[in-house]
Structures are given as structure tokens and as C-alpha cells.
């Protein structure tokens with residue numbers, strides 16, 4: 242199966258490498274074209290534009306930063322829409338809002354192409370290990386045809402029905418994750434400020450009912466203030482913002498998520514947006530520091 246791949250960031254690069262290592266022929270494109278070289282060394286072909294990739298491949302996957310990137314790659318000059326046609330499939334695995342996905346889906350189907358949204362849960366390591374959880378929605382036939390690739394990229398795929406449902410599911414999951422990361426950061430801060438040993442807190446958490454892989458993986462690096470990006474904080478804040486918009490639309494009150502979003506915004510304003518999302522701990526520490534200073 243020949244697959245096109247648009248977007249070679251943290252996730253896209255790992256996913257494209259996985260496909261190559263499992264015998265897929267892959268043609269890649271990235272806005273910063275130099276990033277394609279590493280993939281070429283793994284055996285990928287390079288497409289000069291998104292349109293060139295679509296032209297060459299029956300199926301093309303996109304893994305881009307946000308709604309504006311996802312729209313730009315489809316609608317701009319030399320974009321997907323210029324050449325997509327009958328019999329071609331476009332699978333957008335970026336985390337975007339349902340409206341963005343729907344806009345892309347309608348434009349592609351209008352040209353005779355097939356569309357699937359398929360955002361993923363799981364970060365850099367699961368992407369490298371082919372252990373993502375895939376949240377697909379859209380054209381069922383395309384979902385069935387692309388399963389061999391999904392089987393390489395993920396440990397489980399869900400087919401969720403109409404376009405928008407994959408985006409919504411992903412935003413709900415990441416809204417919960419971002420809120421948890423904030424509660425965790427506040428807990429670490431409270432333990433520290435009240436004279437407890439934070440490593441002991443991690444050990445206690447890991448043995449109880451709220452043990453989870455995220456606390457286990459991020460806790461030790463957070464205690465070392467080490468935030469090499471697996472999931473960039475700016476993307477987590479984008480997901481909180483999009484989840485809150487979904488809440489607005491459905492009149493769902495989400496005060497916990499709204500507070501978490503503020504903390505991620507604060508972290509961005511401190512220049513932490515390109516670090517891992519666990520760097521929100523630094524923003525929480527700053528907030529707690531100024532609060533205790535005014536006591």
C-alpha cells in the first residue's frame with residue numbers, strides 16, 4: 242500500500258517511520274521541507290507539495306498542529322483540494338474541532354474523494370511504538386481500507402460514525418487529561434509547600450485508586466523540572482480551548498477545565514508553549530509563589 246504523509250512533527254515523524262518499517266511505501270511532505278530528509282533516509286519518497294503527494298498516493302494521512310494548519314494544507318495553493326479526486330482517500334489524524342473536520346470533509350467529498358478524521362490518543366512514545374488509540378469517523382469504506390495502516394500505528398481503532406465524532410471524542414479525552422495535569426501539578430505544589438516529600442507522594446499515588454500512566458511517567462521528570470516535549474503545551478492549550486468551545490456549544494458548564502485552560506495560557510505567556518504540557522507545573526508554582534508572597 243502506498244501512503245502519503247503530510248506533517249512530520251513529533252507525531253507525524255514517528256508514525257511515518259513506523260509505516261516505512263512495516264513495509265509501506267511512504268511519500269512525505271512537510272512545510273519545513275528539510276525535515277523530510279530524515280524520512281528519506283528511512284526509505285521515504287519526498288513530495289514537493291501536498292498536491293504532489295495526493296497525486297501520487299491513493300491514501301494520504303495528515304498529522305498537523307491545529308485547525309489553521311489542517312485547513313491551510315487542504316485549501317491553500319498546491320493543497321490537497323487541487324488534486325483530490327474520485328477513488329482517493331484523505332485521513333486527517335490531527336486534533337482539530339468538529340467544524341474544521343466537517344469543512345474539510347465536505348470539500349473533499351465534493352471533489353469525489355473520501356474523508357476520514359482519525360485523531361489519536363497517545364503521545365510520542367506510543368506513536369514510536371505503534372500503540373496509539375485511533376478515534377476514527379467518516380467514510381466507513383475508507384476506514385475499512387486503511388485498517389492495515391491503523392494496525393501498524395495503533396493498538397486499537399474505534400469507528401465512531403459521522404465526521405465530527407472523532408474530533409469530539411479526542412477533545413473530551415484531552416480536556417480530562419489537561420484538567421488532571423493541573424490537579425496533579427497543584428498536588429505536587431501543595432505537598433512541597435506543606436513540607437512533604439514529593440517522591441513519596443508519587444509512590445503513594447501509584448499504589449492507590451488514582452494511579453495512572455500519566456502521573457507515573459510525568460511525575461519524576463516534573464520533579465526534575467525536565468520538560469522535553471512529547472506533547473507540546475501549546476497543543477494541549479489548543480485542545481482545552483477547543484473543548485471549552487464544544488462545551489459552550491452544548492451548554493455544558495466546565496469550571497474545572499476552564500481553570501486548567503487558564504493555567505495553560507499562563508504557561509504559554511511564560512514562554513513554556515514549546516515544552517511538554519507537564520511544564521504547566523512551572524506556571525502553577527509561579528502562581529502559588531505569588532499567592533504565598535501576599536499572605
Ligand SMILES: NC(=O)C1=CN([C@@H]2O[C@H](COP(=O)(O)OP(=O)(O)OC[C@H]3O[C@@H](n4cnc5c(N)ncnc54)[C@H](OP(=O)(O)O)[C@@H]3O)[C@@H](O)[C@H]2O)C=CC1
Pocket residue numbers: 247248249250251252253271272273274276304305306307309310313314334335336337361362363364365471472473476477
Ligand atoms: N505530541 C503528542 O503527544 C500528540 C499530539 N497530537 C496532535 O497531533 C497533532 C500534531 O502534533 P505534534 O506532532 O506533537 O506537533 P508538532 O508541533 O511537533 O508538529 C506540527 C506539524 O504541523 C506542521 N504545521 C504547523 N503549521 C502548519 C501550517 N500552517 N501549514 C502546514 N504545516 C504546518 C508542522 O510543520 P513544520 O515542521 O514546518 O513546523 C509540523 O509538521 C496536533 O494536532 C496535536 O494536538 C495528538 C496526540 C498526541
Ligand SMILES: O=CC(=O)O
Pocket residue numbers: 336361362363364415472
Ligand atoms: O493529545 C495528546 C495525547 O497524549 O493523547
